[in-house]
Amino acid sequence: MPGKTVRESRISMSQLMLPQDANPAGNVHGGVVMKLIDTTGGVVAMRHVRGNVVTASIDRLDFLTPVFVGDLVHVRASLNLVGSSSMEVGVRVETENIHTGELRHAVSAYLTYVALDENGKPMTAPALISETAEDLRRRDEAEQRRKVRLGERKKHRG
Template sequence: MTEQTETEAILTPKRVSDSMVVMSHIMMPQDANPAGIVHGGVVMKHIDDACGVAALRHTRGNAVTASIDRLDFHNPVFIGNLLTLKACLNLVGRTSMEVGVRVETEDLKTGEVRHTASAYLTFVALDEKYHPRMVPPLLLETDDDRRRNREAQERRRIRLAEKTKEKACQKNPEIC
């Protein structure tokens, strides 16, 4: 494949549904504390894995976690529960992507499903030399895709403003 053909393939817009992922895991005793409640860090690892798969599907290349935005836990997870993660891209920049994830827990004995956690992760696509590389644009097809994209743009604006403020405070602590 020529370099131009490779670039064209990389920059071909992709639908949100092309990279969407659903992963499920049964929670075992090694995932939990002595009270039988699954560690938040175990859930966080599964979140990072699911979002990483969505980013990889979109880029078809290396992608690494750059940040986690708003990881909120709503309900506990217990040993024996089925943890299901639903991840998809919300926003694509030049080299980065925001991936949103919804985590649900199912009590396999009762069938009850609870919203367990939600998070937004930013990934950066990397080339073979581990430098940032361009990613395909995101094709927004549904009203839900467009809503999530608008919300992600606002989160990005806030993240960038916070980074700018942090850098200014590091240079001149008296202004903060």
């Protein structure tokens, strides 16, 4: 199976935040933002394997700034690392005030997806080809996060 480059599956999605996305104070629910993160990350993983994936984990989420009704939310995601069947996708969320053009970094997250075959069983994912210095940096950082995740999993199962 031939490898694929980071740019082949990279994606950017945007969505306007509406009143149904928010609490009475006008702040968008964290769960709405989390769903956008998982959807965008999942699309990246699906584009890479050209098949189904399942979310295996989401690393820590820190909301750096609130997201408000009326903000245009931009979600950018790309692959950082591919194992045998698992893939780490990095996701960055920015909000844009449509009236002023101000952009704010709202959230970043790393998600792990597992590629699934037609029977819903893990399958081999294509290798990831890192083309740029940025791709390589992100891959190296992802390898360190993977080691931490595997160590945590061992501790929880122990």
